[in-house]
Amino acid sequence: MLNYSNVITEEKSYTGLQMKEIKPIMKLIIRGKKREFLSAIGKSLNLLLPTEANTSSRSDKLTALWLSPDEWMIYCNKISSFDNNEYEIENLLNKNISKMNLGAVTNVTDQFVLINIKGDKIFDLFATGSPFNFNDFRKKEGSVTQTILAKIDVIIHNQNKNEVNLFVRRSFSQHLFSWMNDSASRL
Amino acid sequence: MFVINCPYCGEREQSEFKAGGEAHIIRPKQPTELSDDEWAEYLFMRKNIKGVQFERWNHAHGCRKWFNVVRDTSNDAIKAVYKMGEKPPTY
Numbered sequence: 507m508l509n510y511s512n513v514i515t516e517e518k519s520y521t522g523l524q525m526k527e528i529k530p531i532m533k534l535i536i537r538g539k540k541r542e543f544l545s546a547i548g549k550s551l552n553l554l555l556p557t558e559a560n561t562s563s564r565s566d567k568l569t570a571l572w573l574s575p576d577e578w579m580i581y582c583n584k585i586s587s588f589d590n591n592e593y594e595i596e597n598l599l600n601k602n603i604s605k606m607n608l609g610a611v612t613n614v615t616d617q618f619v620l621i622n623i624k625g626d627k628i629f630d631l632f633a634t635g636s637p638f639n640f641n642d643f644r645k646k647e648g649s650v651t652q653t654i655l656a657k658i659d660v661i662i663h664n665q666n667k668n669e670v671n672l673f674v675r676r677s678f679s680q681h682l683f684s685w686m687n688d689s690a691s692r693l
Numbered sequence: 694m695f696v697i698n699c700p701y702c703g704e705r706e707q708s709e710f711k712a713g714g715e716a717h718i719i720r721p722k723q724p725t726e727l728s729d730d731e732w733a734e735y736l737f738m739r740k741n742i743k744g745v746q747f748e749r750w751n752h753a754h755g756c757r758k759w760f761n762v763v764r765d766t767s768n769d770a771i772k773a774v775y776k777m778g779e780k781p782p783t784y
Contacts (some may be wrong), residue, residue: 559702574756575701637706651702652711652755659754 507514513680520690522627532582532593540577550602551554562648571650571663619679621672627693628670634689646690656685700776701756713749716737716761743767745784750780
């Protein structure tokens, strides 16, 4: 992880809502269509990619999010060390996927910021700035959506009851975080 | 404002999408043999009808896939949604 100056510096908490950035987390975007691609990913990572829309799958180390019929995001469940810029999983996938011409692997570790939100008012907060209908989403553990929050593209992963992971592009993260704090303070 | 049923992600609000104009316009096979008028016809001229229209849409803030929508332009009622390359329904 490159040591950028961080925009989200503190953990914020309100009644029924806590949010903080979790870092550094390894994140990869993988793209591919072929059946061999899916099986090669499964074998390399010991993780089946979700093929059903808006779902995710999980192993001990990794979580895979469905983004589109041929695109997934994989992220580490645990934080990696700050002084390490080498990623075993990326190297492994480069060898087994990119070099075999099965699909594309892109490291987006520094592109996306992971904001962890906890509490029972998460979806009240989202409802103030998103056109997405969260009714079914909140009931289903592991559901994933790409949508807009305060006019910013986000990926939201429903971890379990009252806890979600939100991915936002780094350049938007400061604005989104301050918007969420502002919005949370009025809930 | 209306809801579009993305064939990949399910029902989403219109603001997540980008409209891509009229669908099923075929590029001329030999563009070099066309006159300027014929080329302009292909590039710029659209039907812009009031009634049932075939359109392309892109789920720009979701899965980023293109697909086709059959929409009544007079009341924004969506008649059908189908993927790229599929046969259009008749209306």
